[in-house]
Amino acid sequence: MTVSRILAKKGRDVITTEPHRTLREVAQLLSDKGIGALVVTGSDREVLGIVSERDVVRAVARQGDAALDDIVSKHMTARVVTASETATINSMMRQMTTGRFRHVPVVEEGRLVGLVSIGDVVKSRLEEFEVEQQALKDYIATA
Ligand code: AMP
Numbered sequence: 001m002t003v004s005r006i007l008a009k010k011g012r013d014v015i016t017t018e019p020h021r022t023l024r025e026v027a028q029l030l031s032d033k034g035i036g037a038l039v040v041t042g043s044d045r046e047v048l049g050i051v052s053e054r055d056v057v058r059a060v061a062r063q064g065d066a067a068l069d070d071i072v073s074k075h076m077t078a079r080v081v082t083a084s085e086t087a088t089i090n091s092m093m094r095q096m097t098t099g100r101f102r103h104v105p106v107v108e109e110g111r112l113v114g115l116v117s118i119g120d121v122v123k124s125r126l127e128e129f130e131v132e133q134q135a136l137k138d139y140i141a142t143a
Pocket of ligand 1: 024036037048050052053054055076077079080081082099100102103104105
């Protein structure tokens, strides 16, 4: 299973923010949309960073709620691990486990084209298991 198959099912819309926005706006957007991270993009949809709920929590724990007035670029992760559409789900699971993060932006020709979360990965693996299980059951029934 590849990243492009996940994107074909879940869609390619990604909620993004910009480096000069505030953490308060990020927190609001994460809450409104019920998501865990925003990709920080530039004018050409290039990925400049990622800011997740963890970054917001860390900033507030260190600085109190004054951190919410800081700009995104101060707290985002700038060295983002991205994947291409041809990447496999297994390689993505490995990246998430090794890097201890739950979101991977999908980039093609330097532009953001989707986002895969750990929830998407688990969902796709579950579907695969179910298909495999059904195939085994069918095989046993007809053997
Ligand atoms: P998450 O588990 O996605 O909430 O993110 C945990 C931490 O890893 C936060 O500091 C994020 O900014 C960072 N992070 C999230 N996704 C990525 C990624 N794809 N590459 C690098 N860092 C990331």
